[in-house]
Amino acid sequence: MERRRSREDLVRADKVASVVPPDPGRDAGRDPAVADLRRPRFLNHGSAVKAALARAAAGRGFDIVGIARPDSIPQALDRLRQFLAEGAHGEMAWMQTTATRRGNPRSLWPQVRSVIMLGLNYGPHADPLKILRSRDRGAISVYARGEDYHEIIKPKLKALARWLCVQAGGDARVFVDTAALMEKPLAASAGIGWQGKHTNLVSRQFGSWLFLGAIFTTLDLPPDAPESDHCGTCQACLDICPTAAFPAPYRLDARRCISYLTIEHKGPIPREFRSAIGNRIFGCDDCLAVCPWNKFAQAGRESKLAARQELTAPRLADLARLDDAAFRKLFSKSPIKRTGRDRFVRNVLIAIGNSGDAALAPEAIRLLDDSSALVRGAAVWALGRLLAAEQLTTIATQRRTQHDEPLVAEEWTAALQAAAR
Structure with missing residues (x-):
């Protein structure tokens, strides 16, 4: 920026x-x-x-x-x-x-x-790619x-x-x-x-x-x-990209790049890229x-x-509990601070949804009451990934309202439709 x-x-x-x-x-x-x-x-x-x-x-x-x-x-x-x-x-x-x-x-x-x-x-x-195998941790x-x-x-x-x-x-x-x-x-x-x-x-x-x-x-x-x-015929960097962000060698489409999506993009992350993001919560080194x-x-x-120990493999559950003050304290000297708490927690919730670990569902349920619509929408998506259809429908009946912001309402609709399939 x-x-x-x-x-x-x-x-x-x-x-x-x-x-x-x-x-x-x-x-x-x-x-x-x-x-x-x-x-x-x-x-x-x-x-x-x-x-x-x-x-x-x-x-x-x-x-x-x-x-x-x-x-x-x-x-x-x-x-x-x-x-x-x-x-x-x-x-x-x-x-x-x-x-x-x-x-x-x-x-x-x-x-x-x-x-x-x-x-x-x-x-x-x-190896910075090793953390990608720890689905309950953030990369x-x-x-x-x-x-x-x-x-x-x-x-x-x-x-x-x-x-x-x-x-x-x-x-x-x-x-x-x-x-x-x-x-x-x-x-x-x-x-x-x-x-x-x-x-x-x-x-x-x-x-x-x-x-x-x-x-x-x-x-x-x-x-x-x-x-x-000196790249020669190698195209390892192109082949590994989780979101196919390189339409051709030496060309980048930032709109598909995980670094752009988790750092620069201000709104909800497009659904087509969420699964590919995995547990990458700030940037991508692939x-x-x-x-x-x-x-x-x-x-x-x-x-x-040098990497701070608490940022090498942070637990997603801990990061999901950050309020604004705790976020600013944790990242006071970090480039992460400029992204802001809401976008960062949005990323954490995408990673929680990708974790496949239903034990993390309570973190997403709690964030259904967050003051940020961006966070609430991401929480809905995460629950749609972690819970069975019956559980998701029960929570939707309890928490979904006609007063939801459009982006949150859209997430509920998409999650319930996916659960019904």
Whole structure:
């Protein structure tokens, strides 16, 4: 989801004195040693800047860095326009309104001359698909099991941008999934990886598990060679997709994607996809995890991105009991918080319905009284999956009313019709 940028994203060479720690024993205005420390180094040889940048990036926790020209991804805009023309973006209207800007980094900042793309590895310590066999547990996407990556990566980007301004001059602006920027095509152009047939970035060193960030700079740095496509004839990512969200290699229909349906989609999840969702309650890693290039992947090093124990295999029954306050407390530092409690519990109820475990039915029955129609409708569907026709009819007689919102009434009608067959 696009976030509003602030002036804090801009780092200027003449405003970086704060990177030198203050010394109470010195007069920063008169001491030539302090002034010298704060004077830009102006590394002016491209290879020297790039080598120093790679070391500085590694020192700040990044695993890979590459440089691209701002005008290096014209073909990406053509693909985006086709994606939008097909309506494959679903409810993500912001993609339509920002489409032209997305294909041209200079529309975000006309002064940019080089785009520094950085990757931070968040590889899991265990197979993320194993949880799919535990039907009474919820499967949360690997990227969302730790702290919010935006909050972890942005300070690292800003620190690196300040270093660059001190060492080589120029101004810089940082981005981490916060603007109309096509990070994956830029990362491919910068040699960090290539966009696989599932449209996600694949790295020879880190497989599918890279968070991306960008630094725009006014420096003219030599670009890296784009990475070649190494997918070959493999289409494991296409074959594993539970909802057939890839109409063709390198093309995604977000309206069928479980990540979109459980995170971005605001209304009831279309019935045709509910069974395929299984116990995936936030995102989906299937196409990422199955990629053969993951055999070279390593577990991530950033401790704040490591999976929290309570989010590795949470019990569906526990998650179904979250009210708004408990939801906000559990996910206070997580990217899950932006989805909101009602959509999240909707997802949990879909997973409960798919569990085949009638012992979870009381959780759905309790949520028939929830204040959210979205939650109540999902609870009806879950009960239709878990209970025998006679039990469902009895509950409907007791709980169904003529005052139900249309989406809840539709769920009752569909559930009772299915039970009667």
